[in-house]
Amino acid sequence: MIFVVLVMLITSLRLQAQEVEAKLDEAASSYRSGDLENARFALQQALQGINQAIGTEILGMLPNEIGDMTKVETSENVSGTSAGYAGLFVNREYSGENRNASLQIISDSPLVAGINALLSLPTFMVTNPNQKHVKISGYKALLNKSIDDTGIVSYQMQLPFGSSLLTFDCTGISDEKEVTRMLDALPMEKIVKTAQ
Numbered sequence: 001m002i003f004v005v006l007v008m009l010i011t012s013l014r015l016q017a018q019e020v021e022a023k024l025d026e027a028a029s030s031y032r033s034g035d036l037e038n039a040r041f042a043l044q045q046a047l048q049g050i051n052q053a054i055g056t057e058i059l060g061m062l063p064n065e066i067g068d069m070t071k072v073e074t075s076e077n078v079s080g081t082s083a084g085y086a087g088l089f090v091n092r093e094y095s096g097e098n099r100n101a102s103l104q105i106i107s108d109s110p111l112v113a114g115i116n117a118l119l120s121l122p123t124f125m126v127t128n129p130n131q132k133h134v135k136i137s138g139y140k141a142l143l144n145k146s147i148d149d150t151g152i153v154s155y156q157m158q159l160p161f162g163s164s165l166l167t168f169d170c171t172g173i174s175d176e177k178e179v180t181r182m183l184d185a186l187p188m189e190k191i192v193k194t195a196q
Contacts, residue, residue, distance in 0.1 A: 020049040051088040051107070052078055054194060058090050058105060061190050067173070067182045069096035088164070088195065099172030101182075105195055109165035115142055115158050134180060137188035145176065155179045161192045 027042035055078030064071050075093035088107040094100060119133060119140045130145040134157070141159035148154070153174040159166040166188075173179055 055090040069094035101170035107164040
């Protein structure tokens with residue numbers, strides 16, 4: 001089974017590489033002929049393919065299990081956007097008994113500036129008791145805790161790097177240390193290096 005998945009992944013990456021090369025050739029040809037609109041469009045499509053390849057690589061780095069939750073394969077999503085810019089979106093969800101989690105990476109996130117501003121504040125200036133600064137594998141992150149009307153605890157961790165944002169949401173885990181342990185188990189340095 002693992003061999004079949006590996007062969008499918010390699011085949012998919014080769015096809016993506018061929019598509020990216022074709023779009024780059026199209027962009028160069030359009031540029032040389034003076035068709036700048038098509039050159040831009042072809043470059044955006046090439047960047048979208050590159051972002052999809054990067055997202056697939058990041059998904060391969062993520063653990064199949066986190067804490068006592070296993071990945072939900074049908075929820076995995078990788079896309080490179082091309083709405084006037086090139087971006088990356090990666091999503092994986094995990095599920096366990098009475099708990100679940102999701103991990104997302106979004107490049108060019110508009111939230112990065114606000115989160116960086118909050119992280120630059122001294123800890124004693126944070127007035128929300130359910131919000132704190134944490135370090136995950138050496139990276140500064142913002143951790144928010146919330147409790148719903150039924151008493152179920154949720155955490156959201158937002159870790160900015162460059163212009164990208166990694167967000168981890170989990171529900172049904174009441175111990176903050178368990179949440180940070182799960183996050184420290186992620187290959188954060190590899191993820192950051194690959195996403196940038």
